[in-house]
Amino acid sequence: HIKDVIARRVWDSRGHPTVEVDVILENGVVGRAIAPAGASRGTREAIDLRDGGAALQGKNVVQALKNVNGPIAAALRGRNVQDQTGADSAILALDPSPLKKALGGNATVATSLAVLHAAAADAGCALWQHVAEQNGFTPSLPLPEIQIFGGGAHAGRRVDIQDFMIMVPGANSFDEVMEITNEVYFAAGDIMQSKGKLAGVADEGGWWPMFDSNEEALETLIGAIEKAGEKPGDRVVISLDIAASEFCNDGRYRLALEDRDMDSSAMIDMLGGWLDAYPIASIEDPLAETDKEGTCEFTRRFGDRVQIIGDDYLVTNATLVDQAQKDGACNAVLIKVNQAGTVSESIEAFRKAQSAGWGAIVSARSGETEDVSISHLATGLGGGQLKVGSFTRSERMVKWNECLRIQDVLGAAAFVGGAPLANTWWG
Ligand code: PGA
Ligand code: ZN
Numbered sequence: 216h217i218k219d220v221i222a223r224r225v226w227d228s229r230g231h232p233t234v235e236v237d238v239i240l241e242n243g244v245v246g247r248a249i250a251p252a253g254a255s256r257g258t259r260e261a262i263d264l265r266d267g268g269a270a271l272q273g274k275n276v277v278q279a280l281k282n283v284n285g286p287i288a289a290a291l292r293g294r295n296v297q298d299q300t301g302a303d304s305a306i307l308a309l310d311p312s313p314l315k316k317a318l319g320g321n322a323t324v325a326t327s328l329a330v331l332h333a334a335a336a337d338a339g340c341a342l343w344q345h346v347a348e349q350n351g352f353t354p355s356l357p358l359p360e361i362q363i364f365g366g367g368a369h370a371g372r373r374v375d376i377q378d379f380m381i382m383v384p385g386a387n388s389f390d391e392v393m394e395i396t397n398e399v400y401f402a403a404g405d406i407m408q409s410k411g412k413l414a415g416v417a418d419e420g421g422w423w424p425m426f427d428s429n430e431e432a433l434e435t436l437i438g439a440i441e442k443a444g445e446k447p448g449d450r451v452v453i454s455l456d457i458a459a460s461e462f463c464n465d466g467r468y469r470l471a472l473e474d475r476d477m478d479s480s481a482m483i484d485m486l487g488g489w490l491d492a493y494p495i496a497s498i499e500d501p502l503a504e505t506d507k508e509g510t511c512e513f514t515r516r517f518g519d520r521v522q523i524i525g526d527d528y529l530v531t532n533a534t535l536v537d538q539a540q541k542d543g544a545c546n547a548v549l550i551k552v553n554q555a556g557t558v559s560e561s562i563e564a565f566r567k568a569q570s571a572g573w574g575a576i577v578s579a580r581s582g583e584t585e586d587v588s589i590s591h592l593a594t595g596l597g598g599g600q601l602k603v604g605s606f607t608r609s610e611r612m613v614k615w616n617e618c619l620r621i622q623d624v625l626g627a628a629a630f631v632g633g634a635p636l637a638n639t640w641w642g
Contacts, residue, residue, distance in 0.1 A: 216240065216241050216293055216294065216295055216296065217238060217239070217240060217241075217291050217292055217293065217294050217295075217296050217302075217330070217333070218239050218240055218241045218292065219238075219239045219288060219292065220236060220237070220238050220239070220283060220284070220287060220288035220291050220292070220326060220329070221236070221237045221239065221283075221284065221288070222234055222235065222236050222237075222279070222280040222283035222284050222322070222325070222326075223235050223237075223280070224275075224276055224277075224280060225249060225584065227249075227251065227252055227582045227583060227584050227610075228418075228582055228583045228584060228608065228610040229252075229418065229581075229582045231252060231271070231272070231274045231582060232271055232274055232275050232276045233249060233250050233251070233252060233276060233321065233325075233582070233584065234249070234250045234276050234279050234280060234283065234319075234321045234322055234325045235247065235248070235249045235250075235325060236248055236249075236283055236322075236325040236326045236328075236329040237329060238291070238296070238326070238329040238330050238332070238333040239333075240296055240333055240337055242337070244333055244336045244337045245333065245336070246296075246329045246330060246331065246332030246333025246334065246335070246336055247329055247332060248324075248325050248326075248327075248328030248329040248331070248332055248586055248588055249325060249584040249585070249586040250263075250320075250321035250322075250324050250325040250553055251324075251551075251553055251579060251580035251582055251583050251584065251586070252321070252553075252580055252581075252582035253551070253553070253554075253580040253581060253582065254368040254369060254418065254580075254581045254582065255367060255368040255369075255377060255458045255460070255461050255527070255581070256527070257460070257504055257526065257527035257528070257530040257554065258504065258527075259313075259314070259504070259530045259532065259535070260314070260320070260527075260530040260531070260551075260553075260554035260555075261314055261315045261319075261320025261323065261324070261553065261554060261555065261556035262314045262315055262316050262319055262320050263319065263320055263321050263553075264276065264278055264279045264282070264316075264318070264319025264320070264321055264322060265279075266278055276319075276321060278319070279318075279319040279321050279322040280322075282317075282318045282319060282322045283322045283325070283326055286309050286318075287306055287309065287318065287322065287323075287326050290305040290306065290308070290309055291305060291306075291326070291330070296330060296333050296334045296337055297334050297337070297338070297349075299327075299330060299331060299334065299349065299558055299559055300559050302327070302330045303327055303330075303557040303558060303559035303560070304559075306318070306323050306326060306327065306557060307557065310323075315556045320553055320554075320556040321553065323556040323557055324552050324553040324556055324557065327552070327556070327557040327558045327559070328552060328558060328586075328588050330558075331345070331346070331558050331588070332588070334349075341591065341621070341624065342588065342591035342592075342595065343590075343591040343592075343594035343595040343621055343625075344595065345595065346591060346592060346594075346595025346596060347594075347595040347596075347597065350562060350595075350596075352595060352596050352597045353597045354594050354595055354597050354625060354629065355594065355597045355599065355625075355629050355630070355631045356389045356594060356618060356621065356622055356625060356627075356629050356630040356631065357389075357577065357593040357594065357598065357599055357600050357601035357618070357631060358382060358383075358384060358392070358599060358600050358601070358630075358631055358632065358633065358634075358635055358636075359382065359383075359389075359392055359396070359600075359601050359602070359603065359615065359618075360380045360381075360382050360454045360497065360576065360600060360601070360602040360603075361380055361381055361382075361392075361396045361400075361603070361604075361605060361606055362378050362379065362380045362419050362420065362421035362604050362605040362606075363379055363380060363381060363399060363400055363403045363421055363422065363436055363439060363605065363606075364378075364379040364403070364417070364421045364422050364423075364424045364426075364432050364435070364436065365377070365378065365379075365416065365417025365418060365419050365420070365421035365422070365423065365424065365605070366378065366379065366417065366421075366424045366432070367458050367461050367462075368458070368461055368581070369417045369418035369419055369421075369581050370417035370418070370423055370424055372461075372471065373423065373424050373425070373426075373472075374424040374426055374429055374432055374472050375429055375461075375462050375470045375471060375472055375473075376429050376432065376455060376456075376457055376458070377456045377457065377458035377461065378419075378421070378454075378455060378456035378458070378499070379421070379424075379432050379433070379436050379453070379455060380453070380454040380455065380456070380602075381396065381399055381436070381440065381451050381452065381453060381454065382451070382452050382453075382454050382496060382497065382636070383395045383396065383450055383451050383452075384450070384452060384496070384632060384633025384635075384636050384641055384642075385449060385450025385451070385632075385633060386450060386630075386632065387627075387630075387632070388622070388627040388630050389618055389619065389622050389627070389630045390619060390622065390627065392630075393615060393619070395443065395445065395450065395451060396606050397606060398443035398444065398445075399439050399440055399443040399445070399451065400439075400605070400606040400607075402438075402439040402440075402442035402443040403422055403435065403436065403438075403439035404422055405442065406435055406438055406439055406442065407422055407425065407435070410425075412425035412426075413425075416605070416607060416608070418581045418582075418604075419579075419581055419583075419603075419604030419605050419608075419611060420604050420605030420606065420607040420608035420611050421604070421605040426472070427472070428472060428473050429470065429472060429473065430489075433453070433489065433492075433493050436453060437453075437493065447493070447494045448494030448641075452494050452495070452496035452497075452636075452641055453493055453494055453495045453496065454495070454496060454497040454498070454499075454522075455489075455495060455497070455498050455499065456498075456499040456500060456524075456526070457486070457498060457499065457500050457501050457502075458499070458500050458526070458527070459482070459500050459501060459502050459503045459506075460500060460503040460504045460505070460527045463502075463503035463505070463506065466478065466479065466505075466506070468481075468482040468503075479502060479506055479508065479509035479512075480509075480512070482501075482502065482509065483501075483502070483509060483512055483513050483516065486498065486501050486513070486517075487516065487517060490517055490520070490521055494641075495521060496521060496522060496636050496639050496640070496641045497521060497522035497523075497524060497547075497636070497639070498517075498521055498522070498523055498524070499523075499524035499525075499526050499549065500524070500525065500526050500527050500528055501513050501523065502528075503527075504527040504528045507542065507544060510523075510525075510528060510539075510544040510545065511542055511543050511544045514543055514544050514545060514546065515543060518543075518546050519638075520639055520640040521639050521640070522546060522547050522574050522635075522636060522638075522639050523545045523546050523547060524545065524547040524548065524549050524574070524576060525539060525544070525545040525547070525548055525549065526549040526551075526578070528544070528545060529545065529548050529549070529564075530551075530554045530555070531548070531549070531550050531551050531552070531554040531555040531560070531561050531564045532554070532555065532560075532564060533560070533563040533564040533566075533567045536548050536564050536567040536568055536571075536573075537567055540567075540571045540573070545573075546573055546574065546638070547568070547573050547574030547575065547576060548564060548565075548567075548568045548573060548574075548575055548576070549576050549578045549602070550564060550565055550575055550576065550577045550578060550592075550596075550598065551578050551579075551580060552588070552589070552592070553580065561592075562596070565596055565598060569598075572638075574599065574600065574635050574636075574638075575596070575598040575599065575600065576598070576599075576600040576601065576602050577589050577592050577593035577596065577598055577600070577601050577602070578601075578602040578603075579602065579603045579604055579611070579614065581604070583603075583604070583610035583611065583614075584610055585609070585610065585613055587613055587614055587617040589601065589603070589614060590614045590615075590617035590618050590621065591617070591621070593618075594618070594621050594625070599631045599634060599635035600635050601614070601618070603615065
């Protein structure tokens with residue numbers, strides 16, 4: 216049973232304050248988790264509660280810590296730690312507002328994940344194993360999406376598109392994905408260097424995007440895959456997060472880099488042109504979260520050849536996933552536990568996706584820490600895909616490295632490979 220819940224302030228990969236929670240059991244077992252933080256956030260996701268004011272760029276989390284140490288701790292003391300749904304419901308009962316405005320999604324997510332960690336430790340098993348057993352899933356090692364160039368809100372809007380990533384569905388093991396990604400990542404760095412365009416890395420560790428157009432980023436990515444000795448579209452494919460809400464205003468999409476201004480249908484045509492020209496197997500938030508018609512039209516035109524992921528569009532919300540399935544918008548959902556605010560709500564969104572045959576991608580945020588919960592969640596859900604950011608910086612590598620440790624237990628054969636992309640041209 217839960218004896219106490221204690222929150223402390225720690226610091227994330229961008230140097231901002233964040234919430235860490237310890238859930239302490241009567242037998243001395245401790246579960247710990249840290250809240251991540253997004254920069255390109257959906258308007259319907261759980262609120263990241265910050266104190267505001269002048270200090271610490273307004274990002275202090277004193278109120279969120281108080282919420283954990285006060286009402287949340289009081290609601291959880293004495294509860295059975297194995298009852299995740301019960302613990303999450305007790306938290307939700309304190310703040311029924313859909314965006315968790317009173318408690319803060321940062322307070323609730325760190326607590327909810329810490330309960331999960333404590334339950335796994337109490338049961339004497341790894342977190343991935345606990346998630347699988349508690350929910351009846353078959354664990355598997357996910358196919359990673361790994362960023363090569365950062366952009367958008369993660370790179371001072373140097374380019375409009377947010378994530379230029381690769382996936383290696385043709386790899387034989389998770390370990391081999393890491394090897395091939397290493398070669399592509401450093402090949403991209405070499406190309407930037409030789410063009411005199413090497414300028415460090417963006418928030419998630421991808422190369423800083425010194426490009427004159429969004430297409431130049433795509434061309435350079437193709438060049439990097441080739442330089443790494445791979446044929447683009449063969450074992451290695453491209454994945455994009457357009458994060459289109461970030462540059463959509465009043466229904467117009469404005470690519471600042473190219474001084475281009477488009478309506479929704481011109482935006483769809485432009486992206487369709489990219490799908491024809493490049494081996495893109497997955498695309499996230501191709502249209503803005505407010506552009507339902509555009510998202511439906513994009514899905515109607517391209518849903519049979521590319522994975523279309525809703526991130527800002529679905530915010531890990533089972534009701535929104537359900538609605539999108541009825542509307543014919545997207546065919547996959549990004550699962551970010553802090554968008555929903557609790558583990559139980561995230562698993563509900565995951566189940567909704569799974570029952571419709573949708574893809575599901577467990578994802579980090581651009582502000583991350585040493586917390587490795589998502590590596591275990593992706594494995595334990597058997598969800599098939601994991602998005603963490605790039606191939607440098609330890610708040611990213613710690614997640615990939617944790618998957619390698621899990622691989623040692625589960626066996627290399629537990630890697631899903633390209634299976635999650637079976638409903639795209641790749642599969
Ligand atoms: P965020 O971006 O964590 O900054 O919101 C990640 C994403 O859009 O997938
Ligand atoms: Zn996104």
